[in-house]
Amino acid sequence: MVKPIHLVAGILILIFIAAVVIVMGMAAYQSDSHDETKLKVICAGSLIESFHELEKEFENKHPGVDVQVEGHGSIQVIRYVTDLHKEVDVVAVADYSLIPDMMYPEYADWYIAFATNEMVIAYSNQSKYANEITSDNWYEILKRPGVTFGFSNPMLDSCGYRAFMVTQLAEFYYDNHTIFDDVIACNFDPAIKVNMNNDTCIVSIPEIFEHKTEKIVIRGGSVQLLAFLDYGEIDYAFQYKSMAQQHGLQYVDLPCEIDLSSTEYEDIYKKVIIQLGFQRFTSIGTERSGKPIFYAMTIPDSTQHPELAVEFVKFILSEDGQEILCDAKQTPISPMTDNPDNIPDEFRFMDMTEMDG
Amino acid sequence: MNVSGKTGFIVVIAVICIGVIVALATVVNTYPSGVPAETIDWNLTLIGNGGNELVLTFDELKELPSYEGHGGFFSTVGMKYGPFECKGVSVKDLCALVGGIEPSNTLWVSALDGYLMVFTYDQVQGDILIYDPATLREIPHTDLKMILMYEQDGALIPGDDGRPLRIAIVSSNGGFLTEGHYWVKWVNKIEIRTPDR
Numbered sequence: 001m002v003k004p005i006h007l008v009a010g011i012l013i014l015i016f017i018a019a020v021v022i023v024m025g026m027a028a029y030q031s032d033s034h035d036e037t038k039l040k041v042i043c044a045g046s047l048i049e050s051f052h053e054l055e056k057e058f059e060n061k062h063p064g065v066d067v068q069v070e071g072h073g074s075i076q077v078i079r080y081v082t083d084l085h086k087e088v089d090v091v092a093v094a095d096y097s098l099i100p101d102m103m104y105p106e107y108a109d110w111y112i113a114f115a116t117n118e119m120v121i122a123y124s125n126q127s128k129y130a131n132e133i134t135s136d137n138w139y140e141i142l143k144r145p146g147v148t149f150g151f152s153n154p155m156l157d158s159c160g161y162r163a164f165m166v167t168q169l170a171e172f173y174y175d176n177h178t179i180f181d182d183v184i185a186c187n188f189d190p191a192i193k194v195n196m197n198n199d200t201c202i203v204s205i206p207e208i209f210e211h212k213t214e215k216i217v218i219r220g221g222s223v224q225l226l227a228f229l230d231y232g233e234i235d236y237a238f239q240y241k242s243m244a245q246q247h248g249l250q251y252v253d254l255p256c257e258i259d260l261s262s263t264e265y266e267d268i269y270k271k272v273i274i275q276l277g278f279q280r281f282t283s284i285g286t287e288r289s290g291k292p293i294f295y296a297m298t299i300p301d302s303t304q305h306p307e308l309a310v311e312f313v314k315f316i317l318s319e320d321g322q323e324i325l326c327d328a329k330q331t332p333i334s335p336m337t338d339n340p341d342n343i344p345d346e347f348r349f350m351d352m353t354e355m356d357g
Numbered sequence: 358m359n360v361s362g363k364t365g366f367i368v369v370i371a372v373i374c375i376g377v378i379v380a381l382a383t384v385v386n387t388y389p390s391g392v393p394a395e396t397i398d399w400n401l402t403l404i405g406n407g408g409n410e411l412v413l414t415f416d417e418l419k420e421l422p423s424y425e426g427h428g429g430f431f432s433t434v435g436m437k438y439g440p441f442e443c444k445g446v447s448v449k450d451l452c453a454l455v456g457g458i459e460p461s462n463t464l465w466v467s468a469l470d471g472y473l474m475v476f477t478y479d480q481v482q483g484d485i486l487i488y489d490p491a492t493l494r495e496i497p498h499t500d501l502k503m504i505l506m507y508e509q510d511g512a513l514i515p516g517d518d519g520r521p522l523r524i525a526i527v528s529s530n531g532g533f534l535t536e537g538h539y540w541v542k543w544v545n546k547i548e549i550r551t552p553d554r
Contacts, residue, residue, distance in 0.1 A: 221433030282471030
């Protein structure tokens with residue numbers, strides 16, 4: 001028969017052994033994870049597919065490096081550095097102007113624009129009037145009875161306020177001053193106010209952003225609308241071209257004058273300003289001005305791996321990197337910078353033009 | 358080994374075990390936030406529609422009637438978080454402490470990091486879109502409740518996830534996700550307002 005004192009001793013020894021094993025295991029895990037260099041890359045949601053491909057290829061070329069890519073809305077990407085003070089090595093956003101607006105001079109003092117995108121009207125084979133819609137009549141199709149369409153919430157997502165810009169710019173381009181009201185504004189209560197100030201059109205989004213009709217669907221992020229199109233629950237959605245292509249959707253290529261793709265029409269784009277209903281982040285105001293869509297990246301001053309971060313940015317700008325972007329339907333551009341004097345020396349040999357403004 | 362020898366051996370083993378367990382507890386307690394368990398020094402300011410103000414400490418908040426439920430969310434790029442077991446105070450109850458919220462009001466929830474989200478009256482009542490966790494397709498409503506969460510999965514909310522107070526959309530049976538932008542982290546002010554129309 002086992003004596004109680006032996007039983008207690010046995011249990012204590014087992015606890016001891018288990019505890020030692022756990023401690024050694026944790027130590028081994030931590031030691032393993034210290035052997036690998038983690039490069040933290042935070043990017044705009046619409047870049048996530050291409051950046052995951054870049055991650056794989058970069059890791060193949062750099063054994064011992066673990067690139068950790070995370071996608072968020074562009075403002076949130078920057079807030080990881082400026083407001084949440086996280087150790088981030090590379091940030092890449094869908095609106096280049098956010099970097100100087102939110103990071104200069106404390107957190108960064110340069111950026112490189114490396115890719116572009118454009119706004120399209122995405123649809124599927126099941127969409128009503130799919131065989132009729134063109135770049136000349138899309139706004140007529142969207143307002144037809146029975147047709148439903150979606151866009152992301154402009155208060156929350158850049159693709160959302162860009163949908164408003166496109167529709168407002170359409171009024172100038174097609175010389176039809178009822179398009180914005182007929183397609184979007186008439187669906188809301190309280191109303192969306194549009195005021196002209198000289199040549200500039202200011203669209204004010206109310207604090208309560210609720211639509212009163214079943215014609216439109218609004219969701220937090222443009223990615224959510226893809227499922228609606230897949231299941232035939234809406235007919236059309238304002239989307240980035242890259243996302244429509246990545247998802248195998250059909251889309252209407254809009255005229256360059258309204259699709260926010262070209263520096264050539266910069267002066268036209270900036271005639272539309274979206275005034276958001278409330279200031280969601282104290283670090284950035286409520287005004288979003290029309291401008292060409294350029295993706296830009298920088299290396300925050302707080303990076304823990306400056307040399308590796310430079311390598312990663314160089315890789316994105318390299319021939320291989322550009323090919324990966326193209327394969328992922330992200331359109332690369334000849335790199336542009338706003339502060340050539342401040343970019344790291346490693347980029348100086350590159351043929352880089354200076355951004356205007 | 359005689360009896361006193363055996364007792365001594367057991368005492369030594371017991372002391373070692375206690376030491377290891379204390380060491381382990383310290384490691385677990387400091388991981389991942391890097392800080393040991395702490396007293397929560399946090400104030401929540403409630404502002405009613407008439408401007409009346411009430412400040413609650415974290416401990417005072419925990420003394421209010423609590424609600425437990427399940428909920429999770431997804432980010433704008435479709436990353437899923439949860440579902441979690443959430444415990445906290447009903448936001449509607451918090452509004453009642455400063456005069457209540459009416460259909461014409463909105464609720465401004467602010468956070469220490471400068472984030473702000475505005476909710477409608479209906480959303481505060483639990484009228485929020487919910488989604489299937491697997492497909493992210495919209496599913497019908499259940500008994501939703503908006504709470505100010507102070508416990509997640511039986512412990513304080515992790516630091517990076519909004520400790521000590523975070524908005525959560527929950528129900529008793531769970532099985533759904535909501536949009537992540539509602540889940541405001543580090544909440545320090547809740548204000549009832551009447552919007553300009």
